[in-house]
Amino acid sequence: MVPVIALVGRPNVGKSTLFNRLTKSRDAIVAEYAGLTRDRQYGEAKWQGRTYIVIDTGGLTGDEEGIDAKMAEQSLQAMQEADAVMFMVDARAGMTPGDQMIAEHLRKMNKRHFLVANKVDSIDPDIARAEFSPLGLGDALPIAAAHGRGITHMLEQALGMFPKDNAEVAEAEGEEGETVAEGEELKRIPGPSEKDGIKIAIIGRPNVGKSTLVNRMLGEERVIVYDQAGTTRDSIYIPFERDDAKYTLIDTAGVRRRGKIFEAVEKFSVVKTLQAIQDSNVVIFVMDAREGVVEHDLNLLGFVLESGRALVIALNKWDGMEPSERDYVKTELERRLFFVEFADIHFISAKHGTGVGNLYKSVQASFTSAVTRWPTSRLTQILEDAVREHAPPMVASRRIKLRYAHLGGANPPLIVIHGNQVDSIPKSYTRYLENTYRRVLKLVGTPIRIEYKGGE
Numbered sequence: 001m002v003p004v005i006a007l008v009g010r011p012n013v014g015k016s017t018l019f020n021r022l023t024k025s026r027d028a029i030v031a032e033y034a035g036l037t038r039d040r041q042y043g044e045a046k047w048q049g050r051t052y053i054v055i056d057t058g059g060l061t062g063d064e065e066g067i068d069a070k071m072a073e074q075s076l077q078a079m080q081e082a083d084a085v086m087f088m089v090d091a092r093a094g095m096t097p098g099d100q101m102i103a104e105h106l107r108k109m110n111k112r113h114f115l116v117a118n119k120v121d122s123i124d125p126d127i128a129r130a131e132f133s134p135l136g137l138g139d140a141l142p143i144a145a146a147h148g149r150g151i152t153h154m155l156e157q158a159l160g161m162f163p164k165d166n167a168e169v170a171e172a173e174g175e176e177g178e179t180v181a182e183g184e185e186l187k188r189i190p191g192p193s194e195k196d197g198i199k200i201a202i203i204g205r206p207n208v209g210k211s212t213l214v215n216r217m218l219g220e221e222r223v224i225v226y227d228q229a230g231t232t233r234d235s236i237y238i239p240f241e242r243d244d245a246k247y248t249l250i251d252t253a254g255v256r257r258r259g260k261i262f263e264a265v266e267k268f269s270v271v272k273t274l275q276a277i278q279d280s281n282v283v284i285f286v287m288d289a290r291e292g293v294v295e296h297d298l299n300l301l302g303f304v305l306e307s308g309r310a311l312v313i314a315l316n317k318w319d320g321m322e323p324s325e326r327d328y329v330k331t332e333l334e335r336r337l338f339f340v341e342f343a344d345i346h347f348i349s350a351k352h353g354t355g356v357g358n359l360y361k362s363v364q365a366s367f368t369s370a371v372t373r374w375p376t377s378r379l380t381q382i383l384e385d386a387v388r389e390h391a392p393p394m395v396a397s398r399r400i401k402l403r404y405a406h407l408g409g410a411n412p413p414l415i416v417i418h419g420n421q422v423d424s425i426p427k428s429y430t431r432y433l434e435n436t437y438r439r440v441l442k443l444v445g446t447p448i449r450i451e452y453k454g455g456e
């Protein structure tokens with residue numbers, strides 16, 4: 001499970017600054033989940049091979065009716081969902097009554113927490129530590145979020161005990177023309193494991209029909225549902241078999257079996273959603289055709305895209321819609337979902353079951369695309385052909401050379417290209433290579449990543 005870290009503290013202590021620093025390389029996915037989470041911001045971050053989720057809570061003032069106030073409720077919920085809480089204080093401002101109230105609350109909460117003293121750029125870290133020791137939360141970790149100081153040490157404390165995502169791929173260094181041994185370890189080793197099969201996360205905002213779809217998928221007669229292999233704090237994992245293939249549904253809607261039917265018992269949670277995406281091989285992203293594409297859909301889709309998981313889109317509630325409405329929705333999809341155009345789109349009715357069976361075909365196809373181990377020779381051949389067709393641009397009157405390519409990861413496929421002057425390759429050229437690989441390898445339903453290796 002991807003660890004979740006919540007940042008709490010009074011306003012202006014520097015939470016957003018830290019949040020931005022932790023998630024900076026990935027700001028594309030930093031999504032403000034408007035409405036539901038007015039005061040929260042979610043981001044995905046990476047540290048030493050560990051992916052984690054950061055929540056910037058924004059809301060605890062602590063010094064008024066604070067803890068009960070509506071704004072604080074958001075923060076409290078974020079704290080509940082987190083594996084660890086980073087409580088940030090302002091070393092320049094010194095300790096305040098608000099800090100003390102938050103500290104008291106944290107002590108009662110019985111949750112792993114860290115005291116972080118920010119803005120030590122202008123204060124001696126030892127003085128900062130002494131200043132906040134009365135909070136009774138142990139030694140403060142001194143940082144300067146705005147300057148990047150102390151961050152590594154802080155993350156070691158907070159994340160060190162969590163396991164790394166997966167084996168990092170062996171560095172593939174070599175002379176020109178040398179290829180990389182096949183069967184090497186890939187960055188993310190996806191299933192299907194004997195036990196789980198393909199892990200499918202059912203994702204979407206509230207009321208789009210996720211639990212109806214889960215019920216429908218599991219209620220099909222050809223499906224054999226196994227006894228649930230234990231539930232987690234977050235989503236529910238439901239293993240089943242269909243047409244001799246194994247799957248596990250990761251159900252974020254919190255559907256539970258009650259006798260013969262499954263019933264939704266839990267509320268929507270962004271953290272649960274993000275974790276389910278991370279833990280899946282394929283995401284079925286559910287939208288409500290009657291509402292079209294809304295901002296929340298785009299935010300959540302942004303997370304799916306950033307995670308690199310294979311993606312199938314289900315436009316639900318397609319039943320009983322007028323032809324003109326259908327045309328309108330289709331136009332909307334083309335206009336607003338261009339950034340996930342690699343994904344198959346299905347128009348379904350979870351309620352009546354129409355189109356639901358077809359989802360499996362896309363799930364299978366996108367999974368296969370996402371995890372096939374393409375040999376180095378094949379990837380290099382495609383690279384050579386692509387370069388012959390369109391050479392990379394000149395840089396300082398020298399031509400960028402791209403020598404060979406190999407697979408560096410799967411789900412999503414990561415294509416590592418070796419060459420020189422690779423830092424000067426324009427984005428448009430990378431897109432060209434990406435499209436070429438996609439077309440030649442006939443990839444469907446999965447994003448691909450391209451990474452360059454090599455000097456100047």
Ligand code: GDP
Pocket residue numbers: 009010011012013014015016017018058118119120121122143144145146147
């Ligand atoms: P938040 O309300 O807790 O999210 O706080 P912000 O991240 O918005 O920061 C509040 C103010 O503190 C801003 O003016 C930041 O520039 C400033 N700030 C944040 N980190 C540091 C730091 O490490 N050192 C100093 N001197 N100022 C900082």
Ligand code: GDP
Pocket residue numbers: 204205206207208209210211212213253264316317318319348349350351352
């Ligand atoms: P969730 O919050 O995403 O799990 O959504 P639910 O599965 O609880 O569905 C929300 C509402 O949409 C319920 O009233 C469902 O009956 C309704 N609904 C779900 N799927 C369909 C569908 O395919 N067609 C129609 N017309 N209504 C649906």
